[in-house]
Amino acid sequence: MTVDVLVTGADGQLGWELQRKAKARKITARALNRTDLDIADKDAVLDAVTTTKPRVLINAAAYTAVDKAESEPDEAFAINHDGPAHLANACRQTGIPLIHVSTDYVFDGTKNGPYCEDDSLAPLGVYGASKLAGENAIRNSLPQHIILRTAWVYGAHGKNFVKTMLRLAETQSTLRVVNDQHGCPTFAADLADATLDIAQRITSETLPIEGYGTFHCTGSGRTTWSGLAEKIFEFAIPDLDKRPAVEGIATAEYPTPARRPANSILDCGKLTHTYGITLRPWQDALANMLQLSLTESANDAKGRQ
Ligand SMILES: NC(=O)c1ccc[n+]([C@@H]2O[C@H](COP(=O)([O-])OP(=O)(O)OC[C@H]3O[C@@H](n4cnc5c(N)ncnc54)[C@H](OP(=O)(O)O)[C@@H]3O)[C@@H](O)[C@H]2O)c1
Numbered sequence: 001m002t003v004d005v006l007v008t009g010a011d012g013q014l015g016w017e018l019q020r021k022a023k024a025r026k027i028t029a030r031a032l033n034r035t036d037l038d039i040a041d042k043d044a045v046l047d048a049v050t051t052t053k054p055r056v057l058i059n060a061a062a063y064t065a066v067d068k069a070e071s072e073p074d075e076a077f078a079i080n081h082d083g084p085a086h087l088a089n090a091c092r093q094t095g096i097p098l099i100h101v102s103t104d105y106v107f108d109g110t111k112n113g114p115y116c117e118d119d120s121l122a123p124l125g126v127y128g129a130s131k132l133a134g135e136n137a138i139r140n141s142l143p144q145h146i147i148l149r150t151a152w153v154y155g156a157h158g159k160n161f162v163k164t165m166l167r168l169a170e171t172q173s174t175l176r177v178v179n180d181q182h183g184c185p186t187f188a189a190d191l192a193d194a195t196l197d198i199a200q201r202i203t204s205e206t207l208p209i210e211g212y213g214t215f216h217c218t219g220s221g222r223t224t225w226s227g228l229a230e231k232i233f234e235f236a237i238p239d240l241d242k243r244p245a246v247e248g249i250a251t252a253e254y255p256t257p258a259r260r261p262a263n264s265i266l267d268c269g270k271l272t273h274t275y276g277i278t279l280r281p282w283q284d285a286l287a288n289m290l291q292l293s294l295t296e297s298a299n300d301a302k303g304r305q
Pocket of ligand 1: 009015039064083103152159
């Protein structure tokens with residue numbers, strides 16, 4: 001079998017959107033979830049790539065439990081370092097490019113201003129360190145790679161901050177949300193579109209060397225977690241029984257096992273300059289996601305009647 005795109009981590013937020021978007025674009029995609037393919041299994045990875053023969057491999061699989069990673073470093077590194085290393089090895093052996101997704105958590109968040117791709121890397125926790133190790137494993141073995149660093153991902157499918165806020169709003173009148181971490185929310189559907197735009201470009205033309213490498217890719221603009229919570233409730237209000245109050249709190253008042261960067265804002269200018277890709281403002285994407293989710297819920301309800 002020959003396919004255009006092979007996707008790993010198909011059941012995650014991004015993996016799910018990649019499948020949906022690939023279908024809409026009539027891209028032949030084979031999407032493997034964790035049961036189909038464990039990316040930490042070197043032989044299974046090589047077997048999947050050699051039998052599927054994709055024109056490009058997109059890795060949407062990752063260990064993403066930021067706090068749990070502090071007590072499960074071996075598991076985090078097996079998936080976030082060994083997995084990408086195996087994928088890069090299989091891509092090198094079969095002569096195809098790899099698009100891999102990484103994170104703002106490779107930075108320590110102390111920079112005054114948005115992070116560029118070449119800024120110094122200093123993860124604050126195990127998750128970020130494991131993702132950085134994965135980036136380096138790819139860089140060291142496969143020149144034909146694209147590493148897309150993203151941040152604050154949410155989508156219609158999977159667990160994320162937006163859905164957590166909507167769930168808590170059902171039972172709580174006031175929500176205490178961190179207001180001193182800054183970043184940019186990224187809609188998984190928009191990230192999937194950007195990823196597929198790049199996949200189509202790199203498989204349809206001979207890419208100059210500057211087309212490969214590391215790129216930042218988040219929604220446009222910036223906010224804080226409490227700013228995001230406020231917007232979620234503003235947009236969702238027609239469908240909420242009542243709008244909860246959002247009380248901004250400092251990170252110190254909400255201790256977690258993993259430390260998180262205070263500044264997660266990524267400068268995405270290199271992606272715009274190289275590929276002409278700019279994700280829409282985060283508020284527009286959030287409104288779209290909430291609209292889609294509410295339409296789906298309404299359709300589900302109709303289906304149950
Ligand atoms: N979510 C964010 O806010 C965020 C922020 C910055 C960067 N990123 C990066 O963006 C990418 C996509 O994230 P996401 O939000 O879509 O993550 P996600 O929803 O947690 O999806 C990750 C998927 O990978 C699967 N997986 C875990 N271990 C695997 C293995 N050994 N082999 C194959 N599949 C495995 C998971 O399966 P199980 O659920 O069964 O474990 C899950 O379906 C990741 O690289 C992540 O690091 C995410």
